[in-house]
Amino acid sequence: MASSIAINGVHAGYGAVRVLEDVSLDVRPSETAVLLGTNGNGKSTLMRCIMGMVRPSAGTIVAQIDGASHDLVGRSSEEIVDLGIALVPEGRRLFPKLTVEENLLLGAFRATARTEKARNLDFCYDMFERLKERRHQLAGSMSGGEQQMLALARALMSAPRILLVDEPSVGLAPILVSRTIDTIKTLQKTYNLTVLMAEQNFNQAIRIADRGYVIVHGKIAFEGKSADDLNNNELIRKFYLGL
Numbered sequence: 001m002a003s004s005i006a007i008n009g010v011h012a013g014y015g016a017v018r019v020l021e022d023v024s025l026d027v028r029p030s031e032t033a034v035l036l037g038t039n040g041n042g043k044s045t046l047m048r049c050i051m052g053m054v055r056p057s058a059g060t061i062v063a064q065i066d067g068a069s070h071d072l073v074g075r076s077s078e079e080i081v082d083l084g085i086a087l088v089p090e091g092r093r094l095f096p097k098l099t100v101e102e103n104l105l106l107g108a109f110r111a112t113a114r115t116e117k118a119r120n121l122d123f124c125y126d127m128f129e130r131l132k133e134r135r136h137q138l139a140g141s142m143s144g145g146e147q148q149m150l151a152l153a154r155a156l157m158s159a160p161r162i163l164l165v166d167e168p169s170v171g172l173a174p175i176l177v178s179r180t181i182d183t184i185k186t187l188q189k190t191y192n193l194t195v196l197m198a199e200q201n202f203n204q205a206i207r208i209a210d211r212g213y214v215i216v217h218g219k220i221a222f223e224g225k226s227a228d229d230l231n232n233n234e235l236i237r238k239f240y241l242g243l
Helices: 043-050 077-083 100-106 111-115 117-127 129-133 144-156 174-191 202-208 227-232 234-239
Strands: 004-014 017-027 032-036 058-065 068-071 085-088 162-166 194-199 211-216 219-224
Touching: 004 043, 004 194, 017 032, 017 043, 017 058, 017 194, 017 219, 032 174, 032 202, 043 085, 043 162, 043 194, 077 085, 085 144, 100 117, 100 144, 111 117, 117 129, 117 144, 117 174, 129 144, 144 174, 162 174, 174 194, 174 202, 194 202, 202 227, 211 227, 219 227
Parallel strands: 032 194, 032 211, 085 162, 162 194
Antiparallel strands: 004 017, 004 058, 058 068, 211 219
């Protein structure tokens, strides 16, 4: 049974600094929705709100998973992961002094994932052959592209139903950005995942988007009902795609 997220009227920030203003969006079952915006507009803060790392001052965040409704506001990050929601954070946030395989196994700590650990590990190694070749290598000694592969694979080890990906293009060469974005779409289809991806590289993100939103100064400035809507929107074409 597919999963979804509905965010309504979320306000959030850090102390006296308000970052998100009345943000509402939804991610429908088995789709890839993108949250587009340049740095400093609130994309990562919204991801942190979903994961329980930042508590909204107002609004609701509700996940539908396996036919059950879960209010995420007020839950701990551990509880949210345990529901089947995984985050690939900006900057990867790996354990650099642990091996590739040790990083992967740490992703399988929730009860549901433990029972599927061996199968998911085999799947990750099939999907990312480079990780299998370097399973005993320290994560911190890998290239940026390899580390991004590892961050994606580690999230998969938790057997998620909903996958959040925050700025996967950061720090990667253009060819690696393209491969990473393609990999996210492949994973979405293979696992029947519901994906929300925050990204500032509009050209790459739009390639795999079913729908999307543009966030400007902490507010949703535009909702695209389809990838064509995003491609043809004057705001995006003028200010973000340079057309």
